[in-house]
Every structure is written in structure tokens, then in C-alpha cells.
Amino acid sequence: MEYTYPDKTVQNLLIVAITPYFLEKGNVWFEENLQKILAARKTQPFFQDNVIFLEVGQTYPLTQLLRRIDELGYEKVFQVQDLGEFAHRGGIVEIFPINTSHPIQIEFKGNTIEYIHAIAGKSYTEGEEQKIKEILKKRLKSQRIFSDLKGLKPGDYVVHLDHGVARFAGIAASLHTEYQIPNTTYYELEYAAGDKLFVPVGLERKLSRYVGFAEPHISRLGSLLWQKTKKRIWEEVEKMAKQLLELYAKREVTMRPPYLATNEIGEKVTATFPYQETPDQTKALEDIKHDVSGTRPMDRIVCGDVGFGKTEIALRTMVMAVENGYQTALLAPTTILAYQHFQNFQSRLKNLPFRIALLSRLQSKKEQRQILSQIENGQIDMVIGTHRLLSSDVKFRNLGLLVIDDEQRFGVKQKEKLREMRASLDVLSLSATPIPRTLYMALSSLKNISLIYTPPAGRMPVQIAVAQRKEKTIKQAIETELKRSGQIYYLHNRIGTIEEVKKYLEKIVPSATIGIAHARMKEKTLIRIVDEFREKKFDMLVATTIIENGLDLPNVNTLIADDATKLGLAQAYQIRGRIGRGAKTAYAYFLYGARKLGEKVKLRLDALKEAGELGSGYRIAMRDLEIRGAGNILGREQSGSVNAVGLNLYCQMLSEAVEKLKPSDQKV
Numbered sequence: 001m002e003y004t005y006p007d008k009t010v011q012n013l014l015i016v017a018i019t020p021y022f023l024e025k026g027n028v029w030f031e032e033n034l035q036k037i038l039a040a041r042k043t044q045p046f047f048q049d050n051v052i053f054l055e056v057g058q059t060y061p062l063t064q065l066l067r068r069i070d071e072l073g074y075e076k077v078f079q080v081q082d083l084g085e086f087a088h089r090g091g092i093v094e095i096f097p098i099n100t101s102h103p104i105q106i107e108f109k110g111n112t113i114e115y116i117h118a119i120a121g122k123s124y125t126e127g128e129e130q131k132i133k134e135i136l137k138k139r140l141k142s143q144r145i146f147s148d149l150k151g152l153k154p155g156d157y158v159v160h161l162d163h164g165v166a167r168f169a170g171i172a173a174s175l176h177t178e179y180q181i182p183n184t185t186y187y188e189l190e191y192a193a194g195d196k197l198f199v200p201v202g203l204e205r206k207l208s209r210y211v212g213f214a215e216p217h218i219s220r221l222g223s224l225l226w227q228k229t230k231k232r233i234w235e236e237v238e239k240m241a242k243q244l245l246e247l248y249a250k251r252e253v254t255m256r257p258p259y260l261a262t263n264e265i266g267e268k269v270t271a272t273f274p275y276q277e278t279p280d281q282t283k284a285l286e287d288i289k290h291d292v293s294g295t296r297p298m299d300r301i302v303c304g305d306v307g308f309g310k311t312e313i314a315l316r317t318m319v320m321a322v323e324n325g326y327q328t329a330l331l332a333p334t335t336i337l338a339y340q341h342f343q344n345f346q347s348r349l350k351n352l353p354f355r356i357a358l359l360s361r362l363q364s365k366k367e368q369r370q371i372l373s374q375i376e377n378g379q380i381d382m383v384i385g386t387h388r389l390l391s392s393d394v395k396f397r398n399l400g401l402l403v404i405d406d407e408q409r410f411g412v413k414q415k416e417k418l419r420e421m422r423a424s425l426d427v428l429s430l431s432a433t434p435i436p437r438t439l440y441m442a443l444s445s446l447k448n449i450s451l452i453y454t455p456p457a458g459r460m461p462v463q464i465a466v467a468q469r470k471e472k473t474i475k476q477a478i479e480t481e482l483k484r485s486g487q488i489y490y491l492h493n494r495i496g497t498i499e500e501v502k503k504y505l506e507k508i509v510p511s512a513t514i515g516i517a518h519a520r521m522k523e524k525t526l527i528r529i530v531d532e533f534r535e536k537k538f539d540m541l542v543a544t545t546i547i548e549n550g551l552d553l554p555n556v557n558t559l560i561a562d563d564a565t566k567l568g569l570a571q572a573y574q575i576r577g578r579i580g581r582g583a584k585t586a587y588a589y590f591l592y593g594a595r596k597l598g599e600k601v602k603l604r605l606d607a608l609k610e611a612g613e614l615g616s617g618y619r620i621a622m623r624d625l626e627i628r629g630a631g632n633i634l635g636r637e638q639s640g641s642v643n644a645v646g647l648n649l650y651c652q653m654l655s656e657a658v659e660k661l662k663p664s665d666q667k668v
Helices: 029-033 032-045 046-048 060-070 126-144 224-254 264-271 279-292 312-322 333-346 365-376 412-422 437-443 471-483 495-508 523-534 569-575 601-611 616-633 638-644 645-659
Strands: 001-003 012-016 053-054 084-089 092-095 104-109 110-116 120-125 157-160 164-172 187-191 195-201 205-208 300-306 326-330 356-359 382-385 399-405 426-431 450-454 463-468 487-491 515-516 540-543 558-561 587-590
Touching: 001 569, 012 032, 029 032, 032 046, 032 053, 046 053, 053 060, 053 110, 060 645, 157 187, 164 195, 164 224, 205 645, 224 412, 224 638, 224 645, 264 312, 279 300, 279 312, 279 426, 279 450, 312 326, 312 333, 312 399, 312 426, 312 450, 326 333, 333 356, 333 382, 333 523, 356 365, 365 523, 399 412, 463 601, 471 487, 471 495, 471 558, 471 587, 495 515, 495 540, 515 523, 558 569, 569 601, 587 601, 616 638, 638 645
Parallel strands: 300 426, 300 450, 326 382, 326 399, 356 382, 399 426, 463 587, 487 540, 487 558, 515 540, 558 587
Antiparallel strands: 001 120, 012 053, 084 092, 092 104, 104 110, 157 164, 157 205, 164 187, 187 195
16 A cells, blocks of 8 residues: 555546445446446336446535535544545535545536545555455445345335324235336335325335334325424434534634643553453544544534443543643533442553542532532543532632543533533533434534444353243243352342342342442432442342432343333343343343233334344344434434424434535635
8 A cells, every 4th residue: 555646636536335246346437337327227117226426516515515425324523534424515515436546536516516636645555455355345244234225124204304203004015007217116105195206116216114113103195294393303313403503603613722642651551451342432533533633622422332442532532631721621420420430430440640539419518618629729631420420519720631431411500501511611512312413514613522332352242031920930040140250230120129139139049248339328328339249249230210320230140130121122132231241141132921922012122122132122222322312412302303304304404404504604
């Protein structure tokens, strides 16, 4: 691999999708077959869907081009370096198509393409290019699981851009009508009042899976209501886009000195990390370094699954800020989570010159006054706490970075305070719920988002069993874990009967020592119990869903949920993430009672069975989680609008509204 400097202006550009078919071809094939490809675009759906052809002077809305490039499978980055990447700055799009030997820059004037030219960048030998394409094939394979209409089942809801929300009835092979396209199958859509619409497979660009927070209202074909709904949502989306742009504008005029690359202590912290960094963690850290090396405050969200290493990213970012002379604060939604972060930071930074404090209800009034004085005098470098940190008596000498863990779990007043702080501080938000790709694309020009989807190296998939609740099953699961000196979570989500359950478990497994944890306990008592469990003073913790957030205990590798019918799929999936954090194989038992199960509960339990692997259960769990993640970022007040048109169309409208309302100096 070497760097080349072509700077060659061209009149047109072919961009092909990252598909197995095109990844098999070399650059010469595309040059030799250009005219055939362009001819095929006119008649063949595959080429219509998977090829873009651009020419200088052509009118092509920039937002539409960015959406098409994303649909073709290209990854959005800060700076284009490798095949399959693209970047967007104002009216300039840079892309490294898989069918060219150099990155390409496309310059727009308004919605007209003014220049297309090859730019300086990496060029690859044939072998290097093949390696990159193999990586892209693997990425494509993992993304295929999440493709929008794949796995669509009769009864699922879909949205047609022009006609509204419908119920998918299945694939129709024949329409028995003169209007049928020869050798074509159709998506059969059912609308209100028995109306039907048939969309040819391969021409479904206006069709997307409905994703929402509740059951949708089915549209009537030909009714003006859908057009009125879209108009209303567009007005609401424009209002939201204005608010986002106002916050963005405030941050744009706020300046601070760029962080210096002081790596000495940072390298020591990295050296104490007991795991191998995942590619997503590395990318997130690079993104953050890029943010803080500029003069404008950072506002970045790091989204990822539980146990995928978001806290490590927060710790290293806080170290960077302290090295640059700033105080830092980490805000957690619960005392137990703040305490766990505090313990983790103390452990990782114990031999380094950092002063760390915990501020929550665990401290006495006297201790709190002392900590507040030290914060104001600059004697504390890092403070970790609950919403207590947002109180008016907390005054920092030089606060530079605020890390927010699970922002969606804070109240309205607290969020308002955070909004005020955002305009002048570097802010890093951690979210345990992933967000949909469509929302990521819609917000990516205003909010910097890093996605962590890669599990840590050596992480074994959790083995999941869904079964009827029987004493034999429970006893065997507990004894199997005890034989390998492990510990167990027993999830019983009813505080009123939790003591009875403890006595029952002591009776069937007398050798097990058992503790209890639930939300009505005093916080100091709860912390003591969690500490004792961490120190292996007892074998099993009988707890409510309080274990869903904040507990990170690598020796706990069996989870027994005694009534899985009361758990939502996303909640069950996240609780499952509390085990399997060490080198041992972990086991999750989701149990249900003997009574007859409803159809929805059956479907949820079936999905849970498959949730350990990348199958349909995983896909459903991810969709459930993404809906939760979208709600967290957009806010509850947007849920009605999202329900009306579906999340995918909502995000598309938001993206277009942001681009439309951007000041012209941000577009060019």
C-alpha cells in the first residue's frame, strides 16, 4: 500500500453497492463493463438498486445522495482512508468506492454537482485490495441480519411512503391481472377497509418496516389523511430540527483551547486495561481524540450493549481531560451505579496522581461539605456522583468534561440543567441501548455518535434455556454453578414475596448461602450487600430487576429468572447481559409457570430462546432495544409523531429537515 496524489478531475463517477456480487469484481472489470452496467440500470432492478452514476452538471439533492450512499453499504467516517468509506463536510462528499483505485471528492453548488475528482489517498496492491474486500464481506454478512425487510412475516406492519401504514400479507406470485409484470413476485399489503396494494419485489424502495412504540393506525388507500399526517409530522420535525440546530449553533461559537496530546499517563492507564481493546472501542477513542483536538466543545454519544466497554472509554476520556488541566465529572442515575464507577476508577487509577471523589447520599452531610469545598478549590480531579452533582451548591473551579451515564433515566429538570451545561462543556454520553441506523444517519451531522457493537475478545455467547418452572430445573442450575465455584443471580421481581423465595431456595439447595437485594432497601444496605456478593461472601443473590443496571461481577455466570412472562424482550436481553463477563460459559434460565400462556407471551419466549445467537430472536431483541434507544434520544414527547409514520420515515424526514434548515455556510 502506498499514498498516491492523482488530483485528477473527471466528468462522471460510478459508485456500486457493497454486495457480494460486486466485491468479487476487480477495478478493471468495472472499466471494461461500464456501458453494460449503465444499460442494465435502465431495465434490471438489481442494478437500479445497487448502482449510482453521477455526472458533472447533474442535479442531485445532497441529502438524497448521502442516503443512497448509506443504502449502498458505505460507512460514514471523519476522513476517508479505506475502501467502503465516505465522509460529508458541507457541500463536499468524499467517498472511496469499491470499484475505484482512489478516493473521490464530489463538490456541490446547491443541489448541482460542480466537480468530481480523484484525491490523494491510499492505493492498494491487488492482494491488499482483496484483504480489504474480505473485511467488507464479513461486515456485510453481519449487517445482512439487520436489513430492513428481511425476515418480514405476514402480519408485520410496513410503511409505504405514498400510501401509509399497512399490514404485510405475504409474497404474491401472481396477481391474475393484465397489469402484472412478467416473472415478478409482489409484496402484498393490506390497508383499511379491505384495500390492497401490490409492490413488485425489487422495486420496494418506498417500502420500509414499521418501527414504533405502539400498535399503528392502518391507513386507507386513496385517503387524504396520510398526506395530512405527513404534513403535520413534517412541521413537528422541522421544529425539532430548529432546536437541534440552535444548540449546535451555540456550541459552534463556544471556543476552548484544543487538548494537547499528553500521552504519558494515558499510556499507563491503557497498559492497566486487562482486556484487548475491540475495534469499536479503538474507533470510539479515535473519534473522541478528534473531537477534543479541535477548539469547539465535544458532544458525543457512545452507544453499545451492556458489558461492551463503554466505561473504559469514559475513564480514558476523563484522564485526557485531567491531563489537560480540567476537572471532570461523571453523572450516574443511581447510587449503586455511581458507587460501582467510583470503585472501578479507584482500582484502575490507584497508582496514578489523580484525586477522585464520590458525591451521593452515601456520604454524611459533613463528608459532602468537605468534598464540595475540595471541588471548588480544584483539589478534586474527578468526581463521580448522582444527580446531586447538579445541585446549585456544587461549584467547580475548572470543570471541562461531563460524562453522563444513561441520560434518559434522569428527570425533566435534571435534563434541562444538562442542556444548559452542554453549550459550554465537553460532554460524553453513554447509552446502554443501541440506536437504529436510520436515526444515526439523521442525527450524524449534528450529534457525534460512536457505535460499539463488537463484544470483547474471548466473550462466549450466553447459553439460554426457556423452560417451565420446576424445582428440579432450578436445583440443577444452582448446583451446576456451585460446582465450578461460581455465583448466581436469581431474579424474582416481587418485593412482597422475595423473603419466601429465599427460604424456598435455602430449602432445596441447603449448601447455598443466599442474599437479597431490592429497590426499597436503604442505599447503604444495598451497597453493603452488593459488596459482600462481589467478595463472594455468599453464593446467590435473589434480586428484583435492580440488577438490570450497574452490576458488573465476572464470577456471576448463571441467571435464573423465575417468571420470564413478566419481562419485556429488551429488558430480558439486557438482564442477560449481566452474566457472561468472564472466561466461563454463562447460562440464563428464563422460566415460566404452569398456566396457559397467551400468544404474545409465547412469541416472546420463542424469541428469547434464539436471543443468544444472531438469529431472529436476536433481531427482535435488537429491534426492541433500538425502539427504546430511539425514545431515549428523541424524547418521550416525540413518541406520538414516531408512531404515526414509523421510526424509519420519521428519521428520513428529520434528516431532510436538518439539511434544509442548515445555514448556507454550513452546507458549502
